[in-house]
Amino acid sequence: MSERGVVIVTGAAGNLGAALCAVLERHGWRVAPVAHDAVDLTDPEGANAVAARTLAAFGRIDALAHTVGGFAMGSIAEHGPELWDQMRRINLLTTINMVRAVWPAMRAAGRGSLVAVGAQPALRAGAGMAAYAGAKAAVLRLIEAAAEEGKPHGIRANAVLPGIIDTPQNRAAMPGADPAKWVTPEQVAEVMAFLLSDAASGVSGALVPVTGRG
Numbered sequence: 001m002s003e004r005g006v007v008i009v010t011g012a013a014g015n016l017g018a019a020l021c022a023v024l025e026r027h028g029w030r031v032a033p034v035a036h037d038a039v040d041l042t043d044p045e046g047a048n049a050v051a052a053r054t055l056a057a058f059g060r061i062d063a064l065a066h067t068v069g070g071f072a073m074g075s076i077a078e079h080g081p082e083l084w085d086q087m088r089r090i091n092l093l094t095t096i097n098m099v100r101a102v103w104p105a106m107r108a109a110g111r112g113s114l115v116a117v118g119a120q121p122a123l124r125a126g127a128g129m130a131a132y133a134g135a136k137a138a139v140l141r142l143i144e145a146a147a148e149e150g151k152p153h154g155i156r157a158n159a160v161l162p163g164i165i166d167t168p169q170n171r172a173a174m175p176g177a178d179p180a181k182w183v184t185p186e187q188v189a190e191v192m193a194f195l196l197s198d199a200a201s202g203v204s205g206a207l208v209p210v211t212g213r214g
Contacts, residue, residue: 005062007196008054010034010041010098015167016117017067019185023193024065030058036068042089047097051105061105063113063196068094069136073128084131091135092142099146103155111154113196116143117188118159118207140207147205156204158195162188163211183212 007024011017012033021031032054040046054061070090074083095116106112118140125133139159146157164170166182188210194200195208 004028004030006030006032006054006058006060007063007065008032008034008050008061008098008102009065009067010050010094011036011067011069013037014067015169016162016165016185016188020065020067020189020192023186023189024196027193027197029063029193029196032058041068041094041097044097044100047094047101050098051101055105060109061102061112062109064098064102064115065192065196066095066098066114066116068098069117069119071132074131075128076130079131084134087131087135088138091132092138095139095142099142099157106150106155107153109154112150112156113200114143114146114150114155114157115192115195116157116159117192118143118161120161120163120209120211122161143207144205150204156195156200158200158203158206158208160188160191160195161207161209161211163209166212181213183210187212 007029009017009021009031012021013035021033024031034050039050116139119136121129121133122136122140143157143159150157162183164182166179166184171179191208191210
């Protein structure tokens with residue numbers, strides 16, 4: 001994708017989203033940022049509105065970088081369907097809605113690039129991570145399917161799988177850990193920017209670990 005293209009970045013006010021907007025702008029993209037509290041992306045109409053506003057402002061949608069998501073621990077024995085539904089809605093449903101919202105514009109243009117944020121536990125869940133890992137695993141299967149369905153239309157779909165990201169929130173939650181081993185938001189953002197770019201034009205359906213030294 002041309003670095004002069006238009007990219008929607010969801011979760012733009014978050015740690016990763018803000019870093020990604022800065023990286024993409026540095027690479028010359030025209031960024032359409034979407035703050036997580038500005039619109040309800042669990043509602044298809046909210047996602048459709050984001051796509052419509054972007055088309056009205058820029059006349060095109062070349063790429064989507066979807067960083068919206070959420071994390072919560074909960075054991076299988078002590079947490080029922082409510083936690084599973086919460087993780088599904090914020091991680092999977094928002095991704096489905098945004099992919100579907102931008103798909104028509106990309107298909108009409110005959111090209112497009114999607115990058116979503118998965119997680120390492122999506123490959124192997126730890127204790128207390130069943131609901132979160134299950135939702136993120138579903139995100140990865142969605143991206144794999146989108147990569148296949150996008151081939152006839154020039155649409156690529158990939159995902160990054162970060163380890164623990166070095167954020168103020170994670171430092172506060174894990175005061176005894178060594179954040180030097182974690183991955184920074186900027187490191188994850190640079191990988192996402194690469195996957196969106198023409199430099200990765202031959203890459204689709206990839207699930208890329210970005211784990212720092214963890």
